[in-house]
Amino acid sequence: MDFDETVPLSQRSEWADVVPLTQDDGPNPVVPIAYKEEFRETMDYFRAIYFSDERSPRSLRLTEETLRLNSGNYTVWHFRRLVLEALNHDLFEELEFIERIAEDNSKNYQLWHHRRWVAEKLGPDVVGRELEFTRRVLSLDAKHYHAWSHRQWTLRALGGWEDELDYCHELLEADVFNNSAWNQRYYVITRSPLLGGLEAMRESEVSYTIKAILANPANESSWRYLKALYKDDKESWISDPSVSSVCLNVLSRTDCFHGFALSTLLDLLCDGLKPTNEHKDSVRALANEEPDTSLANLVCTILGRVDPIRANYWAWRKSKITVATM
C-alpha cells in the first residue's frame, strides 16, 4: 500500500488539478447518511472523474480506493470496467484484484458480476482458474450462493464439466446435508455435454443416493434428489423396487427420523404404488392407533405425529387421498 494513500486526496499532489464534486442530496434530504470524512472525500473525487469521464491510470487507482470503502457501489464497478477497457489493462491482474476484494466480503453481487465480466473477456483459457476460485470460496462456505451461481455460469460458458460430478461427491463426503451440492449434482447430470442425460444416469445416481439416504435418513436433500431422478416418469418411480425398499429399510430402523421415508412412501402410494404386505406391516408397526382403512391414510396420521410442526400439511394430504389410493 502506497504511503500516499493514507494522505487525504485533497493533499495529494497527483490530484491537485481535480475539483471534487460534492453529493447533491437535494434541498430536504430524508435520513441523510453521516458519512465519515475519508468516505465523503473519496466519493467527491470519484464523482469528479466520473462526470469528466477521465479513464486514466489514476482513475483506476481511485476506483480501487473507493471500492475498498464500499464494494457495493455498482456505479464505481461500472466505471472501473470502462477504465479497464480504455487502458487495455491486464485482466489477469484484475482477477487477482477481485480476489483481494473478496477476502473482505465475498457476499457481494457487484463483485461476482465483475468477475464474470472479466472471465468472459478472457474466455475458455481461464476455466481452470474460475473453478479454482469458486472452489476456494466454497471451501470456506460450502453453500455460498454467489459462488455456486458463478460456478454454474463458468461450466455453461467456458466448460470444465469433466470433474464436476467428482467435486460434488467430494463436498457431499464432507457434508451429505449440503443442499447446494445435491443441486449441483442435478445440474451436472442434466446439463453436462459429457454425460448421457438424466435417464442414462438414473441407475447409477439412484444407487448413489440410496447409499447416502441409508447413511443419513433425516436428510431432506437426498430424498428430494431421489425423486427428482424420476422427473416426469411416474411409472419408473413407482415400479423401481429400490425406491420403495429404501423406505422400508429406513422405517424398520428405530434409531432415526422416519418423516422423509414416510412422506416418500405416501407420494408413491398417491402416484399408484400398490402396497405389499411388507409395506403394510412396516407402517402398522409404527402406528399407535388402530390401522385405518387405507395405508396412505395411516401414513398421514403417523406423519402428523412424527412431524408435528407440519400437522396442518399432513392433515391436508390426508384429505386429498382418493378412494383409488389404498
Add this chain to the structure above:
Amino acid sequence: MQKLDIAGLQNKDGSFSGDIWGEVDTRFSYIAICCLSILKCLDKINVKKAVDYIVSCKNLDGGFGCTPGAESHAGQIFCCVGALAITGNLHHVDKDLLGWWLCERQDYESGGLNGRPEKLPDVCYSWWVLSSLIMIDRVHWIEKGKLVKFILDCQDMDNGGISDNPKDVVDIFHTYFGVAGLSLLEYPGVKPIDPAYALPVHVINRILFTK
C-alpha cells in the same frame, strides 16, 4: 424517462438485467415487474417472455433460483412468485409442491424459518417464505404461533430492533423483515402489508385504485 429505462433492461429471453451492464437474476424480474406495475405501464415490457423466463427458473422441488438450474432459495422464490402474482400468472406455480417445500423451512426447535434445506433459521425468511406462502394460499401449513415467538425472541429488549436470530446484534434489514413478518402473521397493532408488493395494503390500494 424512468419507465423506459426499466423496460429497456429486458433481455431477448425475457429475463431482466439490473443495469445496462447486464447482470441477470430473477431478483431483477421481480423488481422490474413490481416497479412497472406501480407505475401502471407493464405494457412496456413483454410480459409473456418475462413469465417464460421465470418459469424456466423453476426447479423440480417446486422452488425457484436466480437463474435456470440454480438452487431453490426462499429469497428467489419470493421474487419469482411475486412477479407471477403481480402479472396474474400464479397458475405456473405448483402450489402444493412449493407449499410443502416452503413449510419444510420451519424448524421444530425454534419455530423459525430458514431459506434452504439444512440452513439456520433467520428472521428475514419470515418475510421471504411467509409472503410466498400467502401468495399461493398455503400459509396455514406453517405453525404461526411458533414463528411469532421466534421473531419476538429476536428482539433487543433494551435498545429495540430485531436481529436475524436471538443471539445476534440487531440491524435495520432484519427489523424491517421481522415487523413485516409479524404483519403477515396478523400480529395485533401491526398494519397489513401486501405480500407481493411488500408495501402496506393501504398504500397499494391508493396506488392501484386511483388514476
